[in-house]
Amino acid sequence: MSTAKRFQPSDTSLRGVRVLSVALNLPGPAAVMRLADMGATCTKLEPLPPTGSPKGSSSDPMGMYAPHAYAQLHAGVKVVQADLKSSAGQTKLHGLLAKTDVLLTSFRPSALRKLGMDWKSLHAQFPSLIMVSIVGAKGAAAEIPGHDLTYLAAHGLVTGLHLPATLFADMAGSALAVEAVLKSLWQRARPGRAHGKGVCQEVALEDAAAYLALPRHWGLTLPQGSVGGAHAGYAVYECKQGRVAVAALEPHFATKLLEVAGIPLAKPVHSTMGLPNTRMKLSQFFAGLTRQQINKLAATHDLPLLTLA
Numbered sequence: 001m002s003t004a005k006r007f008q009p010s011d012t013s014l015r016g017v018r019v020l021s022v023a024l025n026l027p028g029p030a031a032v033m034r035l036a037d038m039g040a041t042c043t044k045l046e047p048l049p050p051t052g053s054p055k056g057s058s059s060d061p062m063g064m065y066a067p068h069a070y071a072q073l074h075a076g077v078k079v080v081q082a083d084l085k086s087s088a089g090q091t092k093l094h095g096l097l098a099k100t101d102v103l104l105t106s107f108r109p110s111a112l113r114k115l116g117m118d119w120k121s122l123h124a125q126f127p128s129l130i131m132v133s134i135v136g137a138k139g140a141a142a143e144i145p146g147h148d149l150t151y152l153a154a155h156g157l158v159t160g161l162h163l164p165a166t167l168f169a170d171m172a173g174s175a176l177a178v179e180a181v182l183k184s185l186w187q188r189a190r191p192g193r194a195h196g197k198g199v200c201q202e203v204a205l206e207d208a209a210a211y212l213a214l215p216r217h218w219g220l221t222l223p224q225g226s227v228g229g230a231h232a233g234y235a236v237y238e239c240k241q242g243r244v245a246v247a248a249l250e251p252h253f254a255t256k257l258l259e260v261a262g263i264p265l266a267k268p269v270h271s272t273m274g275l276p277n278t279r280m281k282l283s284q285f286f287a288g289l290t291r292q293q294i295n296k297l298a299a300t301h302d303l304p305l306l307t308l309a
Contacts, residue, residue: 010038011037013038017039018040018041019032020042020043021104022044022084023106023134024062025060026148026170027205028105028134030073032044035178035181036076044077044079045096046059046080058070097122097129100129102130102184103130109135109143119131119133123200128196128197130184130199131201133201133202133203135202135205136151138206148164149163151169151208155206155209155210157213169209173208175208176211177203184201187199233249233254233257234247235279235282237287239289239290240288246286248305251268253303253304254272256301256303260297291307
């Protein structure tokens, strides 16, 4: 397996930084994708695929159930394979680590210890190595199995029987991992006693979910919150041929929307937007318009409206 052809990073901020990842599934590869896009030289070390697998097969679950996503995640990333439980695999790993600035992992702490990849062991052998470890949760909870859905559910972000629209904790966790890499590179480069020394950072997907859940914790996205349903100018309405996402939250947008829709305004405008009658009238207004008409209305009156099929 090798680097995707003709990959060009969108910037060169991390040119010269060498990243090695042993992280599977989504958060780790998504972080590496962003690091590669910033110019880092990225290598992914995967386990060997099952015996009898077609040539070039990936052992990463993402490569098995979503090869198109795997391909995008690994554009510009050199992928190599080894059995880290074997002496040959350990030799290959250590050879790569000797030329690495940043190691990214997503194994549980107990698995890292079994592979000799815990921070204490690696720091002793590679004192300048930076390690960013993605876990489900910090502390003892890092050993408890979980996934994006369970971390979102733990923080009130799964509100019914429908699955969330995307993998929020995984993607936010990948962004936090990139943040940890950048912070660690900065710490290692700063003058002082720690100059040139490796740093270990732990990133928890549950922390990412908790961060995303703050607007809900503050009540903003609850049904009585301004962006949760209480404000008629921040909602999704049916229209001819589809729907329209309305984000007329600020007073000047809300005032203009009411004016365009022919709805009487009682000051302050947010009081009008909180009336059930206002929502009903806006619903009737948009129901009589096509997507094309709404798009034209948005452009003419500078309104934040987006039509959907």
